[in-house]
Amino acid sequence: MKKYLSLVLFAHSIFALPFAFIGFFLALHTTNHTFDWKLLVLMLVCMVTARNAAMAFNRYLDRDIDILNPRTAMRDIPAGRISARGALLFTIINCVFFVVATYFINSLCFMLSPIALFVVLFYSYTKRITALCHLVLGLGLGLAPVGAYLVVTGQFHIVPVLYGLAVLCWVSGFDIIYALQDEAFDREHKLNSIPVLLGTKGALRFSEILHVCSFIFVLLPVLYMEVGWFYYLGVVFYGSLLIYQHRIVSPTDLSRVDRAFMTTNGIASVIFAVFYLLDIIVL
Known part of the structure; x- marks a missing residue:
């Protein structure tokens, strides 16, 4: 189990999971639905299994590329800690658990489950097709708040979609920095990415534009729901951390990319979610 948690970088679940909690409690706060532990657990199962499947499939599909790249040559499959067959089987098992979990949630989630899996799995192919692969990754994680809202209500709403767009722009932006x-x-090796297309300076500028859009999308929900000062404080912290990661990475200094990628973005999502939850408790 420890090997497979390493395979899927389980600690990176912290990126989208806080926004899933936002979508879940947004539904409870703005509708007449009541809290249900079963739904919360099923939502978490969906989040974990979808991400496990996506990461394991990415490692499986990229195994021949990873072994050639000095930065990735020690990942679990190239290093021989996990077999390619084992990673593929792990992917299939997680896909099955994901679909089964959605069956016990509601009919809409169950019907949409193949689409969600297609999005998160298809990302692994996109670097071979288009430089916009980062946006496909962002779309996959951006499903988190929308899906969590659907778990509770079985209906779409503009606010979780705005949070989904915020995640899409946020994740795409920091994935460009990581790339x-x-x-x-x-x-x-003729692989596509925004850095390959635009160069380092252009890629950083594109990442900045995406993060400005992400900030706007976390602010727009105030037009559709009542919020208090905790929410605005969360938005300020979120925006500040987006700015910070662009201050510590430059075209001439990429030494702090890992700090911008993991630490800063993990803190940003958690802090924003905490302030959102505090806001609805106070309201």
Whole structure:
């Protein structure tokens, strides 16, 4: 189990999971639905299994690329800690658990489950097709608040969609920063990415634009629901951390990319979710 948690980088679940909690409690706060532990557990099962499937499939599909890249050569499959067959089986098992969990939630979630799996699995192919692969990754994680809202209500609403767009822009932006590490390798091996397409300086500028959009999308829900000062404080912290990660990475200094990718973004999502939950408790 420890090997498979390493395979899927389980600690990185912290990126989208806080926004799933936002979508779940948003539904409870703004509708007449009541809290149900079963639904919360099923939502968490869906989040974990979908991400496990996506990460394991990515590692399976990229195994021949990873072994050539010095940065990724020690990942679990190239290093021989997990077999390619084992990673693929792990992917299938998680997909099955995901679909089964949605069956016990509601009919809409069950019907949409193949689409959700297609999005999160298809990302692994996109670097071979388009430089917009980062946006597909963002879309996959952006399903979290929308899906969590559907778990409770079985209906769509504009506010969780806005949070989904915020996640899409946020994740795409920081994935572009992360991809700067592989710009030379990707160009040499004819793989697509924004850094390959636009260069380091252009990629950072595009990432900045996406993060500005993400900030706007976390602010727009105030037009559709009542919020208090905790919410605005969360928005300020979220925006500040987006700015911070762009201050510590520059075209001439990529030494702090890992800090911008993992630490800063993990803190940003958790802090924003905490302030959102505090806001609805106070209201």
